[in-house]
Amino acid sequence: MSSGEGGPRGGRGLRCERLLSKPFDRLSQSRDFQRAYRFGRRYSGDSFLVYVLDRGGAGLRVGIVVGHRHGGAVERNRLRRRIREAVRRLAPFLKEGADVVIIPRAGAIEGKERFSDFVSSLAEVLSQAGLLMEA
Numbered sequence: 001m002s003s004g005e006g007g008p009r010g011g012r013g014l015r016c017e018r019l020l021s022k023p024f025d026r027l028s029q030s031r032d033f034q035r036a037y038r039f040g041r042r043y044s045g046d047s048f049l050v051y052v053l054d055r056g057g058a059g060l061r062v063g064i065v066v067g068h069r070h071g072g073a074v075e076r077n078r079l080r081r082r083i084r085e086a087v088r089r090l091a092p093f094l095k096e097g098a099d100v101v102i103i104p105r106a107g108a109i110e111g112k113e114r115f116s117d118f119v120s121s122l123a124e125v126l127s128q129a130g131l132l133m134e135a
Contacts, residue, residue: 024091027063027099036063036101045125047108047118051101052129060094062087063101070104079104086119090126093133100131 027033040053055061064083066076083102087094102122112118126132 024060024062024087024094027061027101032061032099033063033065033101036099040099040101041129043125043129044105045121045128047105047112047121048125049103049105050125050129051103052131053099055097055099057097060091060096061099063099065101065103067103069106070108079109082109082115082118083122086115086122089119090123090132094126095131095133098131100126100129 027036036051036053040051043050043052062084064080066079066083068076070076070079083104087102108121109118112121123132
C-alpha cells in the first residue's frame with residue numbers, strides 16, 4: 001500500500017472538516033493593513049476600534065492588532081485569541097466582501113468577565129460599521 005491511498009487515515013492525516021473550515025481569512029500582509037487604515041472607514045466603540053475597507057469581492061478578511069499597552073506576549077496573545085473566537089461566533093451574521101482590522105482599546109477586557117459581554121461589545125461596533133446582518 002502506498003502512502004497516498006487507503007489506510008486508516010487515508011494517507012493524508014486525520015481530517016475533520018469542522019475543524020479545518022475557517023469562517024474568515026486573515027489579513028497578513030502589511031500593505032493590506034495599510035490600505036485598510038488609509039482608505040477604509042473608521043468606527044469606534046468603548047472597547048474596540050475597527051477599520052473597514054469594502055473590497056466588493058467575496059470573502060471576509062480580518063486582521064487583529066494588539067499593541068504593547070495590553071501587556072506582555074501572553075496577555076496580548078490571549079486577547080487575540082478572544083477576539084478571533086468572538087469573530088468566529090459572529091461570522092454567520094457578518095457580511096462578506098470587506099477587509100476588517102480590529103484594534104482593542106485599553107479597556108477591552110476590564111469589566112467583561114463574561115465572554116458574552118466581550119462578544120456583544122465587538123458586535124456593537126461591527127453593527128455600527130454595517131457589517132452585522134440582522135438575525
